[in-house]
Amino acid sequence: MEIIKNNKGGQKLCYKGYCYTKKAKSAVSQRWECDQRGSQKCRAIATTDLELTVVKSVTEHTHAADMFKVSALKVREEIWSGLSGSRGTTGQIVVDKLAQQPAEIRVAAGTLETLKRTARKRKREDTPAEPKSASDIPIPLPEEYRKTLIFDNESAARILIFASEDGLRLLDNADTWFLDGTHSSGMTGCFYHLTQSTWRRIQSEGLQRLYREDSIVRHFCGMLDGLAFLPVADVKEGMRVLQESIPDGLESLVEYFDSTYVNGTYRMVMSDNRMKFRRTAPRFQPAVWNVHDSTMAGRERTNNVCEGWNNGFGKLVGHKNPSIWTAIKCIEGDAAMVEADVMRHARGQQSSKQKRKIRTAHQITLLTLCQQYSTGEKTIREFLKAIGYSIRL
Template identity: 25%
Template sequence: MESISSQRGQKKLMLEGYLYCKEKDLNGKTIWKCDRWKKLSCHARIHVRENKVLKRVNTHNHAGDAARCEALKVSAEIKSKAVNTRCDSQQIIGEALANITEAVKGQMATINSMRRNIRRLRNRGKGGKVEAQTPEDKSTEDGASSDGEDFVLFDNHEHENRVVIFGTRAYLPLLSEVKDWYAEGSIQSVSHSFCQLYTIYVIKDGVSLPVVFCLVSDKCEATYIAVCRALKNLVPDLRPESILMDFEIGAINAFEKEFPDTRLKGCFSHFTRNILRTIQLNGLKKKYDSDNVFAKKMCMLAALAFVPGDDVERGFENLCSTLDADYSLENVLDHFEDTYVGRPGKIMRRRPKYKMEFWNMYSAVRQGALGTGMNYVLEGWHKALAEVVGLSHPTVKILESLTSGQSRNEKEDENGLKRLKIGSKYCDLDSKIEEIVKDYSRDNILEYLGRIASHFSL
């Protein structure tokens, strides 16, 4: 366990690849909560007395990130030297970055940002504390609500394969006008009657618009086929050119059958999450959280998505040869091979669970269509909705939330507001990956995978 000062001057604890911020003092002990409690709704906490963990409450809903922790330590060192020495900024930054791994560098701010921070600290006076930034302004405007009955576009009223589709008639034509869709399934266990909310978005004039919200009773292929057919009845002559979607196999099969000419692509953030889930199921999460070298190797596994399809098998085998695979890690590698590459047969590899063209991102990057930021922006919208819905009986509350949210969307759309802005860090990530992909060489696959893996975590 180690304490450190954050960029905002607040004390944080680092433990096993996680960061904690202070919640309160109670009965001679201090309660610390995960610092992702707001961003990721993580409710993990630890009770600490005299630098010893007395109790752990709840488990983290995300992976630890040893590289992020190390990056925070380096940032604190830069801050300390900026305040307490007369060294120039170039020297401070150079010394700080000299002996850190590429994974840690990938978590650091840009050189220009670090220089600005040093100047800002020194302008506030030597020994001055960094003031906490003002919290983001949260809009409390609810907007006018649409009529709930009109908002329900379709309901098949079946006990099995139940589907209810919400949306507004004004937005429906967008499914025909805009040829690239984004589909995201989220909010598990919505109610006793529905297990998932499945949303389809489009991007028009730089604005991401949720067009339809589909409550489904299960994740069977037949249920998603009912969704597709309902959409085709609501909007005749639907012909999307591409759909970026999660890895829900029932939805993939359904869209493939109902829209055979549409190009289906897997979302990279879901791809990395699936790999992390396999790591967790095989008891390797703690090792991933605390071992930088192992964590990077697992990120290199995910980086195979950026290798040309014809070279994925070669890259996978080369990467496996560098790993000291015990029983648990072999299970992870076997699962990846069965799911994404295909297990070797007598003549050729068997067909994997997901076609390579579905999850492989190499062609998308070469065409400038990676869109990492949009993946996370859309997931953020779903997490925000989950917070609104909460734990109360959600069937009515979901309708109220979606109705008021859609009305607000339409109002903002009329005013020309861009609601879901992609953060600059995601644009930077896409640019960095694009530059690396341009230099791809099949003779240096491991080096290539390592360079890609330095820019993301699972």
């Protein structure tokens, strides 16, 4: 005999190719009814002890036993329990699961259409409604999604922080933290996002064609982003040098870059009856996006790390705009994968990511240029010129 639990907490008894649903119990035994009561008009009854360890009696069935039914039931339960927080469509999950089974079990599990329909219904029932805005996210978060939640401000401007114990311990022991975020949210330390932001600006100003067709324009854009490789203290001087030779059409791009990343904006104000310039600091100070020190120290540039994580997480989620519930499940899943990587590392096994850490020729070029600038071998003009050819958007 075998007892199968479904994810709703119900139980089924499987015995010699027949399945039974749980009914009332007496002082000494548990009563079960054949689950074909409806379709086969079968009135068969089984009884077990109260601890569900042994079948005490079974009455006759109106239909033949199905030896694959137990396996099929298990497959169905596996499908249902795999639905919550899963990636891919419900149909894919059903098909993937069934494909692993022998033909007899596939047949016993039911038709694909019925399974898909039931799966979709189950998933709808199990997943909370998708909030229309941040203020619609339930307070508190449903239990199912709180497993790794460590902070919730429970207000309309919702902030949710997820972390695992192990993840926090790793952060605690690390001497470098790489931060990432979407650009619209403000803070980011990623050079990767600087180049992305420059590229978006080129697009929004309709300069893509000019960029594609004019190598001088491309080189100049490379020099703009290349400012990130100058020591922080020299970034303003670098910007001054670039402003001396702006290619036609890029004036407003340079102005945007200068006000957002380097010098900020100036505006005229009246003070003591005289016109004066007042400076507003750039939204992103050079120290935030600078990579000179990390390049010199031979540390992995943040863009690589963040880019890698972004790509990996994107693949894990499988959509560009996942539901908040899927996203939370994926954050949990991502943490679990990192834990596995850390364990492999502790055992001395190299992860595939580490193998790729060997410095590329491109990284060596950047390092060499930074060194040549530091020793005075290259002037700021020569440095920017060279680095402009080494950065691609």
